[in-house]
Ligand SMILES: Nc1ncnc2c1ncn2[C@@H]1O[C@H](COP(=O)(O)OP(=O)(O)OP(=O)(O)O)[C@@H](O)[C@H]1O
């Protein structure tokens with residue numbers, strides 16, 4: 119369980135997160151919001167990548183985390199397998215399990231045949247999938263994916279959704295996006311952000327999220 | 340191990356990296372081959388002469404050893420900052436294994452290169468033999484320049500890789516490489532002299548490669564291998580390790596962070612302090628504190644900081660203890676002979692020496708005033724004062740004195756001399772003092788001296804004392820001793836011209852021509868050939884005669900010897916210049932000499948030109964031998980105060 123209480127983050131004079139309070143438990147959360155709303159900042163603050171100015175964040179530190187950054191860069195000259203091997207070492211996966219684990223995640227993102235390809239030869243969507251593979255490596259309990267569906271074709275998008283649905287039962291998954299349909303099908307709850315504030319945090323039942331989201335954001339703006 | 344191998348592969352998949360690495364291997368092996376074959380060639384011809392020049396190639400080798408590891412470190416690690424892996428490893432609280440492995444790979448590659456050079460040297464030594472005079476130097480150089488240098492350079496690269504903007508990064512690399520060139524020294528020196536901000540310290544930190552010795556080469560000193568350059572390298576290594584440690588301990592316990600921060604900071608400050616306080620080093624070129632720049636600046640034309648006041652007392656006895664380490668540390672006991680007690684005792688002691696204390700034999704402190712090259716010891720109460728003890732330390736940038744070598748000629752006041760003495764006119768003045776008894780004990784090195792030596796103690800009577808140490812050799816010709824520098828071909832040749840009395844014969848001929856009786860200045864004196872670096876620094880003239888020894892520059896002619904016999908008079912400089920320009924009027928065909936007055940391109944007909952023209956016309960009219968003799972007599976006669984232009988006009 120993760121608890122954010124009155125979190126404020128400023129860049130200079132600009133307030134990017136404005137008194138945000140949030141509780142994350144098991145299940146899948148969708149983080150919706152227009153460009154510049156503060157989604158990435160919220161994720162990075164939660165993971166401790168950037169420092170916050172005010173408020174507190176409580177997270178079980180020893181819990182392993184999977185994180186897909188919005189901007190992905192890898193060593194272009196390394197192969198997919200080598201790069202993932204580096205990730206297994208930093209995630210402290212036992213030596214004997216490393217190869218098996220890499221194969222498992224590559225299968226999940228449908229990238230197994232590209233295992234020995236140099237990263238610079240991958241397409242944008244393939245790189246994105248490799249990013250996802252890296253995030254789910256080691257089967258972490260907390261997974262935060264920043265715009266995971268960018269660059270994926272419909273086929274892969276479908277595969278991604280299946281992947282999340284299959285594991286969301288025992289984990290906390292947070293997916294940021296500004297595309298409503300991505301979130302609609304797989305998430306249990308939706309958090310809508312705008313201008314650094316959480317304007318909605320509610321269960322996602324059978325509702326027309328698209329329409330609802332547009333209305334809320336437009337009303338405020 | 341697998342991550343290491345993967346990283347190793349990664350290195351060799353990046354063209355800019357492996358190409359520069361192989362380039363470094365190629366260039367350095369080629370240069371090593373060139374250097375060693377020239378040493379071997381020199382050995383087979385039975386001479387070590389001028390092998391020093393091949394060190395020039397080592398300069399290029401070191402430059403390569405600096406620039407490429409900086410680039411490798413920077414380029415390989417730069418990608419880490421923006422890499423997603425950096426973020427993920429941060430979240431997982433793990434070490435950035437990629438970075439750690441990258442550094443390990445680079446270290447391994449550099450170690451391989453260092454071994455490569457070591458093997459070259461080993462082969463070289465097997466062929467040249469280890470007993471040659473360069474052995475110690477080359478070993479030192481290997482440790483300092485070939486082993487430490489690439490790792491220091493790598494550290495700079497690692498540090499720079501933290502800069503995200505690659506254009507700033509590349510500019511800084513270029514800046515660092517640029518600062519080790521002598522051109523930068525002159526720019527920094529200019530800034531220093533204009534603003535008096537000591538910006539030249541910047542180059543101390545970046546000067547990792549040895550100075551360009553083809554320009555600053557000193558065959559007596561040998562290869563400059565100074566502590567400050569070793570420490571500058573250690574500085575960068577420590578700084579890089581320190582920053583990496585701080586990043587590693589981030590998020591760990593606070594006390595660990597603080598301990599790390601504290602130890603690192605202390606080391607860096609200490610190193611920085613020692614690097615900027617170099618002590619006595621051989622540093623010429625255009626560096627602000629080099630011999631040529633500093634001397635010119637200190638005794639520059641517009642400055643009048645010299646005094647002349649002698650003869651109030653004499654020093655009968657010197658008892659000195661000189662310690663040579665990073666600079667000269669001296670404790671000098673002076674015995675004074677006088678009839679009346681003075682209120683003030685004046686001494687001359689070079690301004691680079693800082694006087695720590697002055698006391699009498701009972702250990703009571705005496706007040707003193709230090710003013711440039713001068714030291715005045717106060718004796719306000721007018722007590723009987725026969726012995727004074729002076730403690731001082733310091734260095735001169737020309738007349739170096741350290742653990743490796745020293746060149747302290749007696750004309751230079753490295754020990755206190757009685758009275759205020761002018762030490763610099765158009766070069767260092769070859770002034771002599773009254774005869775004193777000397778007892779000099781040296782620590783650190785046992786130099787050569789004009790005084791008889793017993794262990795590390797020199798004792799005897801002399802007007803002044805020279806101490807020199809380094810790569811010199813002594814040669815006996817009959818009763819005469821010659822000190823020369825085996826690394827320098829010219830100095831060997833001069834030693835030979837002295838042996839076959841060429842110079843002495845020329846000088847005799849010249850004296851006969853001028854009709855003057857000159858005692859044989861070379862008689863029974865030790866002849867010390869002045870290292871070309873010192874004449875290069877232009878602060879020494881090419882010939883000095885003292886009571887026990889002679890300083891002889893490497894291009895000294897009979898005219899220089901003659902010139903040393905003519906006392907300097909600032910009112911006779913034009914005629915003096917003209918006289919020696921025409922080589923004392925001896926072997927010159929004056930009918931071929933052009934007059935300034937007949938040159939249409941000259942608009943200002945100055946005094947010098949008139950004297951020059953008068954010399955020619957009078958020589959044609961009266962006879963050149965006649966003119967030469969009269970002019971020489973005029974120049975040598977200190978009582979004749981007639982203006983030089985008038986003298987020439989009235990000459991008949
Ligand atoms: N390092 C930074 N310095 C200054 N301002 C920043 C920085 N990072 C983000 N911002 C600002 O913070 C605001 C929120 O940025 P953030 O990246 O969190 O938005 P986002 O919701 O993720 O947007 P997007 O959908 O485009 O990814 C933006 O207005 C952005 O300009």
Ligand SMILES: [Mg+2]
Pocket residue numbers: 157158159188264
């Ligand atoms: Mg974002």
